[in-house]
Amino acid sequence: MFTAAIWPWLGFTILVLGLLSLDLGVFQRKAHAVSIKEALIWSAIWITLALAFNAGLYFLRGPTTALQFLTGYLLEKSLSVDNIFIFALIFTSFRIPPIYQHRVLFWGIIGALLMRAVLILAGVALLDAFHWIFYLFGAFLVITGIRMAMRKEKEIQPETHPLVRLIQRFLPIAHNYEGSHFLTRRAGKLMAAPLLLALVIIEVTDLIFALDSIPAIFSITQDPFIVYTSNIFAILGLRSLYFVLAGVTQKFHYLKIGLAVILVYVGCKMILMDWIHIPVWISLCVIIFVLCVAIVASLFRARKLAEKASEMVKP
Secondary structure (H helix, E strand, O other), X not given: OOOOOHHHHHHHHHHHHHHHHHHHHHHOOXXXXXXXXXXXXXXXXXXXXXXXXXXXXXXXXXXXXXXHHHHHHHHHHHHHHHHHHHHHHXXXXXXXXXXXXXXXXXXXXXXXXXHHHHHHHXXXXXXXXXXXXXXXXXXXXXXXXXXXXXXXXXXXXXXXXXXXXXXXXXXXXXXXXXXXXXXXXXXXXXXXXHHHHHHHHHHHXXXXXXXXXXXXXXXXXXXXXXXXXXXXXXXXXXXHHHHHHHHHHHHOOOHHHHHHHHHHHHHHHHHHOXXXXXXXXXXXXXXXXXXXXXXXXXXXXXXXXXXXXXXXXXX
């Protein structure tokens, strides 16, 4: 499985660390509310970097590897949209001011990168040692897709959330914000700020989502370098994508159903892969088609609802 040389891994890791350092140390050094224009620019930058990396793979490792990366990247990018719905709920429930949301997401993504690296390496090792894990992953994805289609988002109650209660056992909780600090000290006592609570819940939420998305990409490729890089590029653009879509998540009513269909598809692909070979380009077309149908249907529904609402307010 581990056929890639050491230097691509080192080079990619240095590139990611450099981009994150540039982001936090230069462009986001001063806390501010991210505008839609800024988020769109950064989204375009991350997507361009991913496509440039894909072009590099095409010339260095051939069209097959490049197609696997592109399909895996689109799959992970689409599944990461589900995180945005949860992020919006978390920030609303904890009343995180927009000026501090980028900082929470930045450190949340740092943790997500580390967790996903561990999960990917573990997944590769398991699949290499036990072929039947493919069937287990496939069945898990099918069940997850069905549950996603039926799931309804519930408002998060900070006071009763189990993670908040767990943190409270070790640190008292401060209910007021003091700048962008995750920890604060009052009367000589160290306390957890609301930003820390939101960060912990985001990290655990991403871990849960990673258990869905990482098995999904193994239906496209088992090359650890492609699995890792496509995951990382999808996660790197998640922050800017959040600020683009956070205010309009309710308009994408059918997007979650589309993501559920994609999960069921890749799950069935993994279960049947020993008997039915589905080329990667077909999976790419399926993912694009399902996403386009879900988005168009959602926008059509939002437009119809807006027209109905405008008719109701007419005298």
